[in-house]
Amino acid sequence: WLMAILFVGFDAFNLISGKQGSVAVEVHLSGALFAYLYHAFRWKLLPRKMPSMQLFKRKPKLKLYQEEVHAYAPKYEVKEMGIPEDMLIRVDQILEKISLSGKDSLSEEENLFLFKASETIKRKKS
Numbered sequence: 001w002l003m004a005i006l007f008v009g010f011d012a013f014n015l016i017s018g019k020q021g022s023v024a025v026e027v028h029l030s031g032a033l034f035a036y037l038y039h040a041f042r043w044k045l046l047p048r049k050m051p052s053m054q055l056f057k058r059k060p061k062l063k064l065y066q067e068e069v070h071a072y073a074p075k076y077e078v079k080e081m082g083i084p085e086d087m088l089i090r091v092d093q094i095l096e097k098i099s100l101s102g103k104d105s106l107s108e109e110e111n112l113f114l115f116k117a118s119e120t121i122k123r124k125k126s
Contacts, residue, residue: 008029015029094110094113
């Protein structure tokens with residue numbers, strides 16, 4: 001504080017005596033007055049948290065919603081329906097091929113077998 005008072009006093013003396021250019025001295029004294037008022041009245045020119053500082057602030061992790069995966073529970077027990085085991089194995093193989101390569105990858109014979117197996121299972125259900 002003592003240094004600030006000395007500089008302000010020196011500038012005030014120069015302004016009164018007119019030895020130096022008055023513009024520079026007036027600017028120094030205006031800055032000193034502003035600094036005093038800023039400190040005395042606790043002015044806040046900038047917000048406490050600068051927006052640029054918030055760029056680096058850690059943000060919460062993004063939470064993704066995922067439905068719970070439930071195992072498929074069939075309405076009917078296939079074994080109770082009396083469908084041959086070899087037919088079920090062949091249907092599973094064809095369905096696996098569809099899941100890997102798509103339905104277009106099936107041969108004519110596989111399409112026909114899948115259709116007949118579907119009809120057989122439909123008849124046994126009803």
